[in-house]
Amino acid sequence: MSKIKFLWQELTGSFWFIPILIIIFSIGLATLLIFIDRSVDVRSIEFFSYILTESADSARSVLSTISGAMIGVAGTVFSITLVALTLASSQFGPRLLKNFMHERLNQVVLGTYVSTYAYCLIVLNVVKDNEAQVFIPSLSILLAILAAIGNIILLIIFIHSISISIQADHVVSDISVSLMKNIERIFSEELEDEDPSIEKNTKPLDYYLKDFSHSKTLKSPKSGYLQYLHNISLFEAAKTNEYLIVSHHRVGGYIVKGEPIISIHSKTEFTEDSSINFENNYVLGSSRTTQQDAEHSIHQMVEIACRALSPGINDPFTAISCIDNLTSTLCYLTRVKFPSKYKFDDDKLRYAFKPLTFQGMLDAAFLQIRQFSKGSPAVVIRLMEALIKIHDYTSHKIHKEAVKEHAEMVLKVAEDSFEECHDLEDMRDRSRSILEES
Incomplete structure (x- = not known):
């Protein structure tokens, strides 16, 4: 359905x-x-x-x-x-x-x-x-x-x-609205006081697989992007049949024909009665979509910013607008609960997949913009301001460490490209609120 x-x-x-x-x-x-x-x-x-x-x-x-x-x-x-x-x-x-x-x-x-x-x-x-x-x-x-x-x-x-x-501002605003609706639909559960840095199940997947003696793999019938994956249905199927199902790709990833999509592991031999139509639980297509792919809209915003920073266009104001809208999205993500990579049924692992993470969303938003921002002090400064605001919003260690890592990279860009010493000193002053925090 x-x-x-x-x-x-x-x-x-x-x-x-x-x-x-x-x-x-x-x-x-x-x-x-x-x-x-x-x-x-x-x-x-x-x-x-x-x-x-x-x-x-x-x-x-x-x-x-x-x-x-x-x-x-x-x-x-x-x-x-x-x-x-x-x-x-x-x-x-x-x-x-x-x-x-x-x-x-x-x-x-x-x-x-x-x-x-x-x-x-x-x-x-x-x-x-x-x-x-x-x-x-x-x-x-x-x-x-x-x-x-x-x-x-x-x-x-x-x-x-x-x-x-x-108009650039209208395009950026529309993508931002679409991105926030998509993010709010995917991440509807708030984090509250739970620290995401405390992983309850840190054991590797091989630890759980050793109990399963039989396995089979569902391979991709064609090449394309994974547009849809019904995690809930796969988890329920694993519970019903006492399987351990492993999803090898995240929605938005590109899959080559013949590459494994899903692995099914069982303690007993597979029979015709226990077979499941797994093909109904995923969709492959020629392009990425926004329904389950939260990073796709972020990449659209990043593309606008990177093109604006290209020498042929040289429009830092559009790039700054993209950074501002991405900052709003990431501030929201500091307060939501990202899914765990494991789903259990009475302490028995039934489903393992590749979930979205705050680190991954932050990388998707700022890595390429930072790489293209070299030579544009206004954009580099706004990147640091964005990271400071995100740092102020988050209260969890793992999120702060991810923001700190990006702040160090942005400061390195400033040190390598800023010609005016006052601009560089201003950047160092701004970054201290993140980098010098214990």
Whole structure:
């Protein structure tokens, strides 16, 4: 069920799904209104007599004008979208194109214009004016006119949205909001007073595997990124069958065809009755997604910052904005409970996997930015300020050690690249709050 939910979310996030739904709805609406026009003579109502089309030639003219205009504007909308995607790709990186394609307004606008065109074609086809029959679907034509007026307003909103969507601050803010929603969904449990540096189960995996005499491995049928892994289902399967299941990869990792994904260990021989359809517990794809991959949105933010620091763009202010938003995310992560790599059932290890860690999230956020920030004192200083703020938020030793390690690397960059001695002295003064803490 969880895999179906994952695939449904991926489907609804695609660029074509919403437009197709709107087109199908418009076809159904056209059919319904034509049926109403055949069943009810709305022109006999005095109010409608002033606004309804009464001749077949006028009806054809109105519908032809609207349909031609809508398909023309749809082409313009598509062209504007492609230009925006090209600008976004060159400025922020090609991996951010999916964010623009998933924008609901872009999907709705494209679907609305194409569906209005399809609606007008269907209604135009039923207009009759001959000796055998006269039929003018007045109510359907009225709705086409209202849809055309609404689409004009929608075009203005679309152009406004596109002009804002390619601004650096807006892009960074959208990714930050998406990142925080994803982080809050994945890490919903607060750490409270428990120290994450105290690992309850420090024994190596081989210690537990020695009790299992039989094993089999599920290998990857193709190469790709691990987009989804249902840890709960695997843990329950291990409990039910008294297995020890080991997951060899974390969501977001790249798996080569034939590489082990999951290992199943048992104390008895495997039988057909005890077989489990493990293929339903993971999804491989050609790209990374954000549903379970918390680091993916962080990497998107880091990519913007690194491109901004490249010599061709040289935009330290965008990089600083990325650092500020990443700082907010990491401050939140200092207060959440990261999962343990082992899951037990009555002191029996049933599932082992590679969980996310605070150290890993901190590395993903700041390592590459620090590497690209050499030669930009403003960005290096903001990195140190960010680490100081994260250090102030955390109260646990293992988190403080990770922050201290990054502060030492940032200070080393300052010592190697700062030409002004006052800037360097300022950096050293700032770093003392972290580096000199016992």
